[in-house]
Amino acid sequence: MGLIDNINKLFDHRIRLGIMSILMVNEEVDFNRFKELLDVTDGNLASHTKTLEKAAYIKVEKSFIGRKPNTRYSATKAGREAFKKHIEALEAIIKNKH
Amino acid sequence: MESKKYLKDLTDIKELMSRSSRFISLSGLSGILAGIYAIVGAALAYFLVFPLRGEYLTLHGWPFQLTIILLLSVAVLSVLTAYYLTTKKAKKNGEAIWDATTKRLLISFLVPLLTGGIYIFIKLKSQHYGLSAALMLIFYGLALVNASKYTLGKIKYLGYAEIVLGLICAAVPGYGFWFWVAGFGVLHILYGSMMYRQEQSG
Numbered sequence: 001m002g003l004i005d006n007i008n009k010l011f012d013h014r015i016r017l018g019i020m021s022i023l024m025v026n027e028e029v030d031f032n033r034f035k036e037l038l039d040v041t042d043g044n045l046a047s048h049t050k051t052l053e054k055a056a057y058i059k060v061e062k063s064f065i066g067r068k069p070n071t072r073y074s075a076t077k078a079g080r081e082a083f084k085k086h087i088e089a090l091e092a093i094i095k096n097k098h
Numbered sequence: 099m100e101s102k103k104y105l106k107d108l109t110d111i112k113e114l115m116s117r118s119s120r121f122i123s124l125s126g127l128s129g130i131l132a133g134i135y136a137i138v139g140a141a142l143a144y145f146l147v148f149p150l151r152g153e154y155l156t157l158h159g160w161p162f163q164l165t166i167i168l169l170l171s172v173a174v175l176s177v178l179t180a181y182y183l184t185t186k187k188a189k190k191n192g193e194a195i196w197d198a199t200t201k202r203l204l205i206s207f208l209v210p211l212l213t214g215g216i217y218i219f220i221k222l223k224s225q226h227y228g229l230s231a232a233l234m235l236i237f238y239g240l241a242l243v244n245a246s247k248y249t250l251g252k253i254k255y256l257g258y259a260e261i262v263l264g265l266i267c268a269a270v271p272g273y274g275f276w277f278w279v280a281g282f283g284v285l286h287i288l289y290g291s292m293m294y295r296q297e298q299s300g
Contacts, residue, residue, distance in 0.1 A: 007104075021114040025163060030116070038119050087111065090104045 006089035008082055010055055014041055015048045020083045023075035031034045049073060051059060057082060108165030118199070124249065125183040126297050128291025132176035136282035139172040140275070172282070199248055207245035210237055231274030235281040256289045 004013055010019050018038045034045055050060045057079030061072045075083070147161045148169075188195045206242030214237020218230055260281050269276035 013111070017110060018114050021117040025115045026118055033118075037114065070142040087108070090108050093104050094101055094108070096101075 004093070006085060006092070008086040009087070010051065010057070011083065011086045015044065016052060016086075017053060019048060019073070019077065019085075020057065021073065023073060024080065024083060027096070028072045028074045030073070034073070052079070055079075122252070123256055124180055124293075125187050125248075126290045126293030126295070128176075128180040128183040129286050129293060131179045131290070133286030133288075133290060134180075135282045136171045136176045137288060139168045140279045142183075142270075143168050145276070158190060160234060173196075191264060203245050203248035206248065207241050209241075210244050211241040213237065214240070228271060228274075231278040231281075232264045232268035235260050235267060235277065237264075238281075239264060252292075259285055259289075 011020060015038060019034060022034065022037060029065075031045065034040075034049075035042070038045065049058065049060065053060050056076055059074050059076050061074075063070050064074070129180055147164050185195050214233060217237075218233050221227075221233075222230065239257045239260030239262075242253050242260060244257075246254035246257060263277060263281045263285070267274060267281075270277075
């Protein structure tokens, strides 16, 4: 079966899947908003965003609001396309089994 | 086994997408009440203001001021009701009312609405009363459509309906008052009841 091949290993994880889902429908999301939505610790979130950044699926922008550092994330075009493919693969697998 | 996990992935994706981008739904009851306020306000205007006026409203005359007071009261009451009922509903569901999505919702709603409000006010200053009702409906409709990205439910369709009504109103001069009642009164009640029924059925 070729269906499983289309599953993107990078998205085969709850938190990375969550990060991408949120970025598909939001232009920009900051670190704290992710924490609030995904209910994860700082370290955990940082390591998963780093993984996605390395794959060039998301873009990271660091800036300061007053004195507080603020990190904002957005999905890249490649990230969006990869995620769409991943969702299609999930749907195909489910349709096949039912 | 595997397919179960993937199914769960898909539900998670959907859930996160809607939770992160959509504002909690406005309660249907607030729509119904907003419609009732509008109709009561219009009835008051009909019986109190219209007998007072001769042929035209004048900007500094009492009828004009009373109309403005009525319009503002309807708007303020509707907003307060929506805020109160929506907060109550959000608390019950354990959702936060003021977050990044709410802020974006308000901004995308207010930009077209304030633009329209200011425009109508400028026109009134130069004695152009004619299209006020049509403009209110159109800009309100645009505000709803623009804000609908951040709301649950089918507020978009209410927005389209208001825009269409506003355009028809602009094409049929002289019936502004009745179109206003239809748009802000009847449509709100219709839409609110539909939402309310949906909420009750789960």
